[in-house]
Amino acid sequence: MPVRQREKPFGFPKPETPHGEIVILEERCKGCGFCIEYCPHDVLVLSKKFNAKGYHPPEVVKAELCVDCGFCRMICPEFAIYTYELKTGEKP
Amino acid sequence: MPVRQREKPFGFPKPETPHGEIVILEERCKGCGFCIEYCPHDVLVLSKKFNAKGYHPPEVVKAELCVDCGFCRMICPEFAIYTYELKTGEKP
Amino acid sequence: MKADPKGVLTGSHYIDGDHACCEGALASGCRFVGGYPITPSTEVVERFARRAPMVEGAHFIQMEDELAASIAIQGAVWAGKKAMTVTSGPGFSLMMEHIGLAVMTETPCVFVDVQRGGPSTGLPTLPGQADMMQARWGSHGDYEIIALSPNSPQECFDLTIDAFNLSEQYRVPVMFMMDECVGHMMERVVIPPADRIEITPRRYTALPPGEYLPFKPGPDMIPEMFKAGDGYRLHITGLTHDFKGYPAMNPEVQEQLVRRLVDKIRLSEPKIRRYEEDGVEDADVVVVTYGITSRVAVEAIEAARKRGIKVGMLRLVVVWPFPEPRIFELACRGKAFVMAEMNYGQIFYEVERSVRGRAPVVLAGHGGGTVHNIDDIVKKIEEAHRCLS
Amino acid sequence: MKADPKGVLTGSHYIDGDHACCEGALASGCRFVGGYPITPSTEVVERFARRAPMVEGAHFIQMEDELAASIAIQGAVWAGKKAMTVTSGPGFSLMMEHIGLAVMTETPCVFVDVQRGGPSTGLPTLPGQADMMQARWGSHGDYEIIALSPNSPQECFDLTIDAFNLSEQYRVPVMFMMDECVGHMMERVVIPPADRIEITPRRYTALPPGEYLPFKPGPDMIPEMFKAGDGYRLHITGLTHDFKGYPAMNPEVQEQLVRRLVDKIRLSEPKIRRYEEDGVEDADVVVVTYGITSRVAVEAIEAARKRGIKVGMLRLVVVWPFPEPRIFELACRGKAFVMAEMNYGQIFYEVERSVRGRAPVVLAGHGGGTVHNIDDIVKKIEEAHRCLS
Amino acid sequence: MAKTEIKIGGFGGQGVILTGYIIGKAASIFDGKNATMTQAFGPEARGSACSAQVIVAADAILYPYVKRPQIMVIMSQEAFTKFSPQLDPNGMILIEEELVDPKGLPPTVKVFGIPATRIAEELGRKIVLNIVMAGFFTAVTGIVSKDAMRKAIESSVPKGTEGLNLLAFEKGYEYGLGKVQAQ
Amino acid sequence: MAKTEIKIGGFGGQGVILTGYIIGKAASIFDGKNATMTQAFGPEARGSACSAQVIVAADAILYPYVKRPQIMVIMSQEAFTKFSPQLDPNGMILIEEELVDPKGLPPTVKVFGIPATRIAEELGRKIVLNIVMAGFFTAVTGIVSKDAMRKAIESSVPKGTEGLNLLAFEKGYEYGLGKVQAQ
Amino acid sequence: MSVLSELQKASLSPTPDFHPENHPMDDFLRMDRMPHIWCSTCGIGVSVNCFAKALEKCQIPLDQVVVVSGIGCTGRVAGYVKVDSFHTTHGRAIPFATGMKLANPKLKVIVFSGDGDIIAIGGNHFINAARRNIDITVICVNNFNYAMTGGQLASTTPEGSVLSTSPFGSYEFPFNLPFLAESVGAVYVARWTSLHVYNQTVSMVEALKKPGFSFIEVIAPCPTIFERQQKMGDGLDRLRWYCENSDIRNGASTKDVDIRLRDRMVVGKFVDVERPTYLEAMNAHYRERLGSKYKDYEG
Amino acid sequence: MSVLSELQKASLSPTPDFHPENHPMDDFLRMDRMPHIWCSTCGIGVSVNCFAKALEKCQIPLDQVVVVSGIGCTGRVAGYVKVDSFHTTHGRAIPFATGMKLANPKLKVIVFSGDGDIIAIGGNHFINAARRNIDITVICVNNFNYAMTGGQLASTTPEGSVLSTSPFGSYEFPFNLPFLAESVGAVYVARWTSLHVYNQTVSMVEALKKPGFSFIEVIAPCPTIFERQQKMGDGLDRLRWYCENSDIRNGASTKDVDIRLRDRMVVGKFVDVERPTYLEAMNAHYRERLGSKYKDYEG
Ligand SMILES: Cc1ncc(C[n+]2csc(CCOP(=O)(O)OP(=O)(O)O)c2C)c(N)n1
Ligand SMILES: Cc1ncc(C[n+]2csc(CCOP(=O)(O)OP(=O)(O)O)c2C)c(N)n1
Ligand code: SF4
Ligand code: SF4
Ligand code: SF4
Ligand code: SF4
C-alpha cells in the first residue's frame, strides 16, 4: 500500500484534541472499508464477523485514539458510523 | 455617415490593378445597397428605376474605377452582381 | 372558487384564438408558462410574456426546447402554480415523454397544441387536425387524458378555463387541441368579470404530514395533492409507486396504480363528456365533428338540408374521453354518420368503433392546409344518406 | 437479393431476443446503428457495438440522446446505409418527432422498441405491451407505419430481417415492437447461411440526374431513392414537398403527398398482412394476441379447450397495418373474440372496431410487469364464450 | 344585411393587417355585428402576411375564410394582380389610385380610388396611409359606422398617435364622401 | 420427458446466470431439446440479477417463466429462503452445502449437497464454483447430457479458461455421481 | 477555509433524545426505504452523506429544501432524502428544477444526479440553466458511465475506457465539465472525488449559499461497473488511487482540468464569481423598464 | 493570409460559355427556386454567397458536398444550394449530419443553420458533436433571435433586446458561442459579421479544409425583426455599425469575446488546434486494440 498522504490531497483538518466515542450501526454497513482505511488514527479494523447482509463491519480497536474528527462518519456511504464528543473522563 | 474604415475592420485585400467589368442582374436585386456602400471605389450608386419586385438596383457610374476586387459580388445576398477582369483596353 | 380578478381582462376584445387562449389561462389562474416558439402557437406565449409582468405572481420563461418547457411547468405545478405549455405538432411530439410523466405523477397542467399541417414540418402556417390520436396515444405506456377542442376565439377563452378546471379536478394533463385557423382568426371575445368565472382550486390535502399519503386515492379515485415547501417532505417519481409515492416495481402495484390512472378518467366519462348537438333527434345523418371543422360543417349541413336530407350535427367539445355511449345510442336509432375532420381518419376510427356496426360511417377528411371544401362534406353526407337506404 | 455473408453469423446460438435482433439487423444488411442505452433494449446495441468493428462497413455510435439517435440513422440512410435505432418506452417517446420525419421523407429505417412497463419511467426491467398505439399514432400529423411483434428470440432474428425488408420495400420507418420478456429470454436461435436469407435492396433510381424526380411515385405509389454523393444534388425536406422534393406549402400538394404516404401502406395491407392462425376455422372463440402474450395465450387456449370450449388463436405478426378484413370476416362467422395483450386495451380497440358489432370482444389485459396469468385469459375466453350463447 | 366579405391587400409595411383588424373590431366590438378576420401567412410566421380578410355579418359567421369578396381594398399593383380575379363581379374595389392601375376588371365592378399615400404624406406620416384608406372605406362602403371606426382606431393605434390617426381617418372619410356623392 | 423447470439462485458474483445459461445452451444447442432461460433483474439493469430460470422440454416451450420448479440449484442461504418455498414438493434441490442449510423443506423433496466453493478453491479459482455446481447438476438430474454440458461450457467460458472449467465440471460431476450412487 | 473548521466543530455531541441505534442524519433520510440500492464501495452514498452535512451546516430549514433527480443510480438520491424530492425523467431534472425554483423562489432547489443524466442527455438544459444563472445547485456524481443501465459509454467517459458500448475501449473524447460549466456562465464550479469528503461538503455549503447556478462535480467510484471493467479494483482501491493521484488546485484554469483515464487529476474549486441570478436580473430589469407599475416577482 | 489573396485572384474572367444574364454562382444555386425568401438586407444570403465562393476555392467536387439545415430562416439554406441538401427538424441538423458523415466519410458535410436551431434547441448536439470531433463544418448565422417564427428571444439574444417574448427587453444572459465551442473541443472557431465577406470566406475555406469539428459564427442582420425591434435601422445600417464597432482580434481568448447589445464586438479566428477526428481516433484505436483483424472503417 502506498504511503498515505492524508493531510494533503483531501485536505481534512488537523485532528483536534477532543476525544470521540464511536457508534457503529453494524447492520447498515456494507463493509466498504472506507472508514477503516481513512481514519487518521487507525482506530478501526475490519471485523471478522458478518452482518446479516454478509458484510464485515468495522470494529473499534483503538477507541482511545479517536479524536472525533468525523471523517469516518462523513465518508460512510451507508450512514453506518458516527462519533460524538466525549467530555474528558466521560464514558457513555 | 462615419468615416469608412474599409481596410481594417473587414480586412479585404488591397485593390489590385486589373480593371473589372460589372454585370448587374437587375431583376434579382433587392436594393439592399450593400454593393454600393462598400465598393471601395464608389463605382456604384442607387438607380432611380424600379425592378419588378419594386426595388432600386444599383447603377454603374464610374465603370472605369472598378478594379475587379469582387467585393460587390461577395456581399450581394441576391447573387445579383458580379464582375470579371477586362484585359486592358478590352470592352465586352 | 371564483377567479382571481388580477388575471381577468374583463371586457369585449377583438383578438385571435391564440390571444384568447392566453387570456383564458390567466383568468383560470395560470401563473406559469414555460414555452418554446412554434408557429402557429407562438402568439399564446407572446401574449403571456407581455402580460406576466403586470399580473402579480405570473411568470413566463422561454425554455431552450419543448422537452424543457413541458417539464418546467411540472416543476412549477409542484411548487404551487397552475401552469401550461403551448406548442404545435413538432413540439407536441417532443413533449410526449413528459405527458407520460404528468400522467404518472398526476400533475395537473395544460398542454396547448395549435395544430398545423403534418406530418413532420409539414405546413407550418396552415391548419390541420391530425394530432388528435397523438394527444390520446402519443406517450408510451397505458394512460388516459382529457382533450378539448375549441372552434372560435371565444371558445379558446372559455374552454381554456375548462381545461384548467378539468386538469385540477382529475389531476391529469389536459390537451387543448386548437388549430391554426382558430388560433389565428380574430373575433369578438367577451371576458366576463372575475366573479362570474368559476375556477377549480387545486385539491390540496388537509391532512398533516405523517398522516397524508400522496397517492392514496380519494372516493373519486383521485388522491389529494401537496406542494413542495409545505413540510410534507414527500417523494414523487415517474416509476411505478405505492400510496406513499415510493417506487414499487412489481406487477401488483402497477396494476393498482395504472388501472386507477386509466379508470379515473374512463369511469368519469359521463361527467367529463361535453358535446353540442343540433337537429340530431330527427336526423338521418349525423355529422360528427370538432374544432374549426364544426363551423364549416354547419354550412355543409345547411346545404344538405336544402337538398332535402335530414342532417344533424354532433360537435365534440371534449374529444377525449370519447362519448362512445352517445354515438352508439344514435347508431342504434338508425342514423348514419359522417365524420368531418382535417385528417385521413382519426376520430373517425372512434366513431366506427362506437357504432358497433349499427350504422354506416363515412369519413370527410383531407390532409389539412385549409378548412374543408363545403361541397366535399355535402357529398359525404349524401353518401352516408345513400347507405341508409 | 441474398444477404451479405459478412454480417451473417450462421449457426445455432443460445442467445436472447435482444441479441437475436442485433444479429437479424446485421444479417439484413444494417450497417449503422445510432443508439442510446435504455433498459431493456440496451443489449441490442451492446452487441452491435461489439460486432461492428469486425463487420466491414458497420458502424455503431452511441448518441447523446434519443433525439440524436433517431435522426443520426436517417443521415446514415441518406448516405447509403441501412440503419436502425433501438430503445424502450421513454426513449421511444423522444423519437416521435423523427418517426414523422422518416415518414415524410420516406426514409427506410427500423425503430426497435423493447417494451417495458409504463407510463413514464414505470417498470424499467419488466415487460409491457403498451406502446402499440404509440407506434401507430405517436407522431403529429397523419401517417401510416408498419409494425411487427416477435414472440421469441428466433423471431427477433427472423422478423428483424422482415422489418428491414418491409422498410426498404415501402420506404417507411418500421417499428419493431419487442417486449422485455422476449428481449431478455434466451432460446436457441438458428441463423441460416447468408444465401438462404432474402434481402430487399434499396430501391435506387436508375435514372440519371436531371430526369429523376425524387418524390414522383412509381406504379406501386413508392418513389425511387437516391443517395447523397451520387451526383443528383437534390433536396430533401420535412416540409410538404412536390415531386422535385421542393417545399410546396399548399393544400393541394399536401393532399397529394400525405394521402399517398397514407395510402401506400393502407392499400398494401393485403400484401403486408401477416398473422398466424391456429384452430380458428371451427373455433367459437378466437383469441387475438401478439408478442410474448401469444405464447402465454396458447397455454390458456389449451386449458380452455380442456374445459370444452372451441378456441382458436389469431396471432398478429404484423400488427400495423391491422388486418381488419380478416377480423371482420371471422366476426361475420359468429365467433367471439378475446384480445389478450399487456395493457388496458390498445389493439383491443382495433378488434372492436373491426368486428363492426358482429361479435363480442373481451379484453384480457393488465398493466404489465409480468406476462398474463393463464387463468385470467381462460376466464376471458369463458366470458366471451358465454356472450355467444 | 347578410354577410359581407372583404379582402384587403397590399405590400408589407402598408399596414394591411391593421386595416383589416380595425374594420373587424369596429364592426364587432362597436357596431355589435359579427366580424371574423383572418390573414395569410408566409412561410412560418415572419410577418410577411400581405392580405387580410374580414367577414362582417349580423348573424354568426361560420366558414372562416373569404370565398368571393364583395369588397376589396387594394394598395399595391401586385396585390391587385393576385387578388382582383376573386372579386365578386358585382362587388366594389377601393384602390390606392397612385399605386394601382385597375385594369381588366369586369364592367360591373365599382371602382373607387384615393391617393391615400399622398394624403398620408401630406399629414406628415406616410405610415398612416392605411388609416386614410380605412376612412375612405367607411365612407364608400357603409359597412361599418363612422363612430365605430373612430373608436376602433383610437383603441388600436399606439398611444400618442391617436390624433394623427383620427385626422387621417377623417381625410380619407371626407375624400370618400366626395367620391360617393360624385357618383 | 414433459417439461422440467429449473431455478438457480445465489448471490451476485457466484455466476448464477452463467450456470443457467450453460444448462440452457447444453439442452437446446447440444442435446437438441428446447430450453428457455430467463433471469430476474434488479432496478433497471445493473447486473444485480441473482436468479436464473431454465425450462427444458422436448416440445416447444410457451409460457416463458418457471412456475413451480422441479429442480432448484441454490448457492446462498438468502436464495434458499427466498426461493425454496416455490419448489415442487416432489422436486429436488441441489445446494452448496457449506453455504446453505436446507431447513424446513417438505420431506418429499430430495436434497443433494456439494461443497462446491471448497472444491473450486481447491482447483485454485473460487470463481469456478458455478461450473462445479453445473457438473454436480448434470450428474444428479440427468436433464442434460454430460457431453452437451461439456460443449456448452467450452463454448461459453472465456478463452484460455476452458481447461480449468472442464476440470471443475468433472469434479462436480464425479461428486454428483457418488452422491447419486450413495442414494 | 473557515467553513471547514466550522464543519469540524459541528461534530455532534449527544442530545437528550440520543439513540445510539440511529445515525444523526437519519432524520434526513427515508429510513423506511433503507437499505438503499447502491453497491458496496459505490461513491454515491458518500456524496449524500456530505450533502446531509452541508444542509445541516447551512441551516436551511429542510421543509424548504427540494432535491430533484433524473434517472440513474445517482438519480435515486431523490428517493432517499427526506425532503420534498422529485425523481423526474432522464436528463430533465434541471428544467424541472428551473420551473420549481421560478415558481417559488423561496425554495432551495438542488439537482442531484448522474453524469449521463446531467450532461449527456441533459446537456442542453445544463448549459441553458447555467447561462440564465438560475439559482440552483447542481451536484453531479460523475462515475464516468451510465451505471444504472449496466455500464455504457457516457459523455464523460475517459478515452480508452472499456464499457459495454465501448467493448474494445472508448475512443471518444470526454467533456471537461468544469471548463464547459464556466464557458456557459456557472458562478460556482468545483470538482472533488469521493475521498474529498470535507472539501465536497465545504463546496456544497458554499454552493448552497451562493445565489445563482452552482455546479459540483464529484468523481466517484462505480466499482460494480466502471472500476471492474477497467480492472481498477473496488471503490476502496479507487479511493486510494484518488488519494495518490489527485492534486488540489483551487482556482486552476478550467481549461487545464480535463481528465484522462490513468493520469493525475486536478480537483478543487475553480470558479467563484458574482453575477446576478435570473430572477435578480429580471426584477432589476423590470423595475427599470416598467417603473412603479412593476411589483418585484417573488413567486 | 494566403487564402485571402488567392480568393482575390479567383475573381473570374469570362469563360467561353459566358452568359452575362447568369451569375457565376448560379450553378451552385437552385435557380428554379429563386427568388429566395430572405428579406432585403438580410445577412443570410451574404453567407450563402461566401459559402459558394469557399466551396469553389476548396475545389471539393460539388457532388460530394452535403448541406444539412434545421428549421428557421437560415435553415432554408439547404433548400437553395444545389448540392445534396437536407432540411431536417428543428435543432437536429448536427446529429443528422453526424450520421451522414459517419456513414460515408467521403462526403463533405456542412451544417448551415440558425442560432436558435444550433444552439438553443440543438445545444446538446452541438456540444456532443464538438466533443467527439466529428469532421463537419458548422456555419451558424447568428441573428440574435428566432427569426422564422417572428422574432423571439434566443439563447444568443444580447441582454436588453426587445423581442416578442421579451417585449420589455430581455434579461437573460446570452451564450458566448466561441467560448462554449472551445470548451467542448471544437478545433476551429471563428466569428465574423456579414460585412466581413472575405474573412468569412477565408474561414469557411479553412474550416472546410480542416479535419474535425469546425465552427463559424456569422453575426448577421435580421432587419425585418431584430434590427427593427431594436430600432437599429435596416441591414445596411447594421453593416455600417459592424464596420465601426467590430475589432478583428485573431487568437483572442474566447472568454473575452462575449457580445453586448450596443458594445464593440470582437471578431476573428479564435481557435485553430489539432486533434484527431472521431473516425481517426476510432481507426487508430481499433488498429491498436484489434490488430490485423481490424480493417479501417471507411464507410
Ligand atoms: C429517455 C430515457 N432514455 C434512457 C433511459 C435509460 N437510462 C436510465 S438511467 C440512464 C443513465 C444513467 O447514467 P448516469 O446519469 O450517469 O447515472 P448513474 O447510473 O451512472 O449514476 C439511462 C440511459 C431512460 N430512463 N430514459
Ligand atoms: C420542434 C420544433 N420546435 C419549434 C419549431 C418552430 N421553429 C421554427 S424555426 C424556429 C427558430 C429559428 O431560429 P434560428 O435557428 O435562429 O433561425 P433564424 O430563423 O433566426 O434564421 C423555431 C423555434 C419547430 N419547427 N420545431
Ligand atoms: S472520528 Fe472516526 S475517523 Fe476520526 S479519529 Fe475517530 S474513528 Fe477515526
Ligand atoms: S464506511 Fe460505513 S459501510 Fe463502509 S465499512 Fe465503514 S461503517 Fe461500513
Ligand atoms: S469589383 Fe465591385 S466592389 Fe470592387 S471595385 Fe468593382 S464594382 Fe467596386
Ligand atoms: S448587393 Fe445585390 S441586392 Fe444589394 S443592391 Fe447590390 S446588387 Fe442589389
Ligand code: SF4
Ligand atoms: S452500479 Fe455503480 S453507480 Fe450504481 S450503485 Fe452500483 S457502484 Fe454505484
Ligand code: SF4
Ligand atoms: S426575417 Fe430576418 S432572418 Fe428571416 S429572412 Fe427576414 S431578415 Fe432574414
Ligand SMILES: [Mg+2]
Ligand atoms: Mg454515471
Ligand SMILES: [Mg+2]
Ligand atoms: Mg436566428
